[in-house]
Amino acid sequence: MTGTIRRPFSVSLSQKAAIAANPKLGKLLRREYFSANGSLDISNAQWQIQSLPHEVTKATRPPIPENLYTATLGTKSQSQSLPQTLNGSSEPPHRRRKRIKDETNAEAPLPLDASSRLSTLSSTMPATSLSRLLTICLSLSKPRLSFLIVLTTATAYSLYPVPALLLPSTTASPSLSALTLIFLTSGTALCCASANALNMLLEPKYDAQMSRTRNRPLVRGLISKKGALIFAAAAGACGVGSLWFGVNPTVAFLGGLNIALYAGIYTPLKRISVLNTWAGAVVGGIPPLMGWAAAAGQSATGSGEWQELLFSEGSVGGWLLAGLLFAWQFPHFNSLSWPIREEYKNAGYRMLVWTNARMNGRVALRYAILCFPICAGLWWFQITDQGFLVTSSVVNAWMVKEAWRFWRKEGHKGSARGLFWASVWHLPVVMVLAMVHKKGLWEGIWKRLNGESEDEDLWLDDEEVKTRDVEGQPMRVARALTAH
Incomplete structure (x- = not known):
């Protein structure tokens, strides 16, 4: 109807x-x-x-x-x-x-850094409490970054080829000192804290414009600029002082130099040129030299000046470790900066990730590949054994694979995130592997377990003994000959 x-x-x-x-x-x-x-x-x-x-x-x-x-x-x-x-x-x-x-x-930002997390934690504490102040100071020091730097320093110290590492009672030469290691690690950590605090002190205006840094303590007003400056100065003075009196002047100079380079060169260069990444890589390569020079100073046969500790024939291991840290930072930072490339651009930071995205991937791949010959050099110069050549190659291959994918896909489809996490795991794993595969470590353990003597110098004649005595070399053979 x-x-x-x-x-x-x-x-x-x-x-x-x-x-x-x-x-x-x-x-x-x-x-x-x-x-x-x-x-x-x-x-x-x-x-x-x-x-x-x-x-x-x-x-x-x-x-x-x-x-x-x-x-x-x-x-x-x-x-x-x-x-x-x-x-x-x-x-x-x-x-x-x-x-x-x-x-x-694929496009999700990476997790917040430890400084941002600590800032959030400190804001929940009573305003005048000591725990709040300590948490803020820890946030200023960028604890995760500082831990990696201290790890590389301690690794270089432990890799130095000191004679009779496992049997110090059989040699008159000094073995690695645990007290020196404490001064080295604590002093390095304080120097890192000072440099990182100065970095934050110079950039609160720009940190506020980026998602990964807008939660830092100076941006949120949890501490004044004067307070941050006092903390940076105190940490720097204590750090350099610990290295000077507890290790040696050469290591103390390198610690102070790193503070100056990071805060005085790298930080302002970020707004001027893409070369800031290379400057930051130099800063990251110095801590292994500090660890190597700290160990070399205990067994120095000459005056122990900086020329002997850094540029003698036995210093090649320290420079190889420094080169490894220098190369590692490019795949790490280039992938870290990719998800926030627009934030870097808007904040005025001259980063390769947005000025030349294609080159950003090439640089990451290039330096990831460079880790192969550097690790091989540690074996070639008898810092590590053959096992390190194999195990480190597996870890390096993983990072190169992710760097290749990062370059081919130009950071898209999760390739930036994959390379970032590969680099995060790469550094500590390679450092631990180097310590596990230190040259002579397992041979010494095996000989000790089987009761074998490591005194190959027993076969030296009297003239060789006198010659080595004059040169200041270890004299464990003297005691052995006396026993005969």
Whole structure:
């Protein structure tokens, strides 16, 4: 009938009374059960849920009445209704999960650094408490970065080839001193804290414009600039002093030089030239030299001046470790900076990641490959044994693989994140492997377990003994000859 007016579904008075008497009947007579568009509404809602990333759907997911969903789909699960692809075929669940993961994680920023986390923690503490002050000072020191630097310093110290490492009782030469190691690590950590605090002190205006640094203590006003300067000066003075009196003047000079380079050269250069990354890599390469010079100073046969500790024939190991740290920083930083390249650009930092993105990937790959000959050099010059050549090559190959992918995909499709985490694990693993594969370590352990003598000098004649005595070389043979 043309004159009939269609009215929406309604319930009569008698039906309302029946519903009031039996609530279950109300569920059966709800309008949604009889709506012609119910299935279409749910179909559209499911399409929106499954085609958007998880983070987006969580905030914008359209509400679906529970009983409407149940009535229309019955017991059918949501995962069984897949969106259709362009060619009309259903997208398999595993491909859909992989696609959503790639979409949500490829461009996701990397986790906040430890300084930002510590700033948040300190803000929850009482304003005048000592724990709050100590947490803020720890935040100023960038503890994760400082830990890696101290690790490389201690590794270089332990890798120095001191005679009779496992059997110091058989030699008159000094073995590595635990007290010296304490002064070395604590002094290096304090120098790092000073340099990092000065870096934050010079950049709060620009740190506030970047997601990874806007939560730092100076940006949030948790400490004044004067307070940060006092902390930086005190940490620098104590650090250099510890290295001077507990290690040697050469190491103390290198510690002070690193503070000056990081705060005085690298920090301002970030707003001038992309060469700031190379300057920062030089700063990162100095700590292994400090550890090597600290160990060399204990067994120096001459005056122990800086020329002997840094440029003698036996200093090649320290320079190789410094080169490893120099090379490592490019795949690490170039991948770290990629997710926030636009923030670097907007803040005015001259970084290769946005000035020349293609070259950024090439540089990361180039220096990742350079780790191979550097690690081989540690074996060639008998700092480590053959096992290190094998194990380090596996770790280096992993980082080169990620660097190749980072270069080919120009940071996209999760390649920047993959290289970043490969570099994070690469450095500590290689350092530990170098200590495990130190030249002569396992041979000495094996000889000691089997009761074999390590005194190969027993076969020297008297003239050779006198010659070595004059040259100031270790004289464990003298005691052995006396015993005969």
